[in-house]
Amino acid sequence: SQQGEEDPQALSIQEGENATMNCSYKTSINNLQWYRQNSGRGLVHLILIRSNEREKHSGRLRVTLDTSKKSSSLLITASRAADTASYFCATDTNTGNQFYFGTGTSLTVIP
Amino acid sequence: GAGVSQSPRYKVAKRGQDVALRCDPISGHVSLFWYQQALGQGPEFLTYFQNEAQLDKSGLPSDRFFAERPEGSVSTLKIQRTQQEDSAVYLCASSLVAGQQNEQFFGPGTRLTVL
Numbered sequence: 001s002q003q004g005e006e007d008p009q010a011l012s013i014q015e016g017e018n019a020t021m022n023c024s025y026k027t028s029i030n031n032l033q034w035y036r037q038n039s040g041r042g043l044v045h046l047i048l049i050r051s052n053e054r055e056k057h058s059g060r061l062r063v064t065l066d067t068s069k070k071s072s073s074l075l076i077t078a079s080r081a082a083d084t085a086s087y088f089c090a091t092d093t094n095t096g097n098q099f100y101f102g103t104g105t106s107l108t109v110i111p
Numbered sequence: 112g113a114g115v116s117q118s119p120r121y122k123v124a125k126r127g128q129d130v131a132l133r134c135d136p137i138s139g140h141v142s143l144f145w146y147q148q149a150l151g152q153g154p155e156f157l158t159y160f161q162n163e164a165q166l167d168k169s170g171l172p173s174d175r176f177f178a179e180r181p182e183g184s185v186s187t188l189k190i191q192r193t194q195q196e197d198s199a200v201y202l203c204a205s206s207l208v209a210g211q212q213n214e215q216f217f218g219p220g221t222r223l224t225v226l
Contacts, residue, residue: 004153031212043154043202043217050212088153092211097167099144099211101153 004089004102012108019076021105023089024069030094032065034074035101038085046074046087081111113137115218117203123224124193132188132221136205143186144215145178146202154202160186161209193225 004025013019025032034046049056049065049072056063062075072089086104093100116135124130136143141162146154147170156170162183171178175193180186190197200222204215 033214042219043204045214045216048212048214090153096169097159097211098156098169099159099215100156101146104153 004091004100006087006089006102006105008105009103010106010108012110013079015079015081015109015111017079019079019083019107019109021074021087021107023072023074023102025072025089025091025100025102026070027091028094029067029091031092032063032072033090034061034063034072035088035090036085037088037104043088076107079107079109081109083107084109115203115205115216117201117218117221119221120219121222121224123226125226126195127192129189129191130193130223132190132201132223134186134188134203134205134218136184136186136203137207137216138184140205140207140216141209142206142211142213142215143180144204144206145186145188146204147172148200148202148220150199157188157201159211190223193223195225198223198225 007022031050033048037043047058060077065072086106088104089102118133143160145157148154158178159167160180175191177189200220202220204217206213206215
């Protein structure tokens with residue numbers, strides 16, 4: 001079963017707006033990663049945040065992590081049509097070798 | 112480019128047939144993962160290799176699923192006596208170093224359809 005759940009399941013915004021998606025997970029982690037998936041490029045790594053970090057930036061991406069609430073958020077600023085994709089959070093566990101993906105948020109950016 | 116490749120890209124099997132899915136990871140990558148992704152869902156972990164050692168196979172759904180990486184590079188996922196519920200995209204990913212704490216590079220996947 002999947003470790004994480006994303007919220008919302010689907011999000012539709014206008015180009016230029018910001019998009020925020022949230023992820024909740026169940027067990028203790030060492031790190032949390034965000035991935036993007038679209039039909040053209042498959043699954044692509046976006047950003048990794050470690051359990052001792054609270055916020056991380058990469059270009060137009062901002063990720064936060066709250067280990068006390070077992071939750072993370074991904075903010076995409078100044079969205080572009082090319083950001084249209086499904087976004088997944090993914091976590092390891094500190095008890096084994098598994099790697100768990102969430103259920104995903106489908107983002108549509110309207111030009 | 113020297114990314115992760117998978118073959119075949121599409122496979123149609125009749126129920127009961129055996130299938131073999133191949134993954135060529137990025138050269139030199141220590142870690143290799145297999146995932147199963149059903150339509151509209153996130154990838155589900157199947158198994159993890161560190162070099163040739165299969166360190167975790169807890170995600171394999173049944174004993175019909177078998178994976179190997181005999182020389183620590185190419186990996187094969189074999190499904191015996193396929194069932195309709197095995198229909199999914201099978202994704203392979205590799206990572207430069209050992210463990211789950213690093214960026215994974217994904218292949219394009221093999222879409223398996225069991226009739």
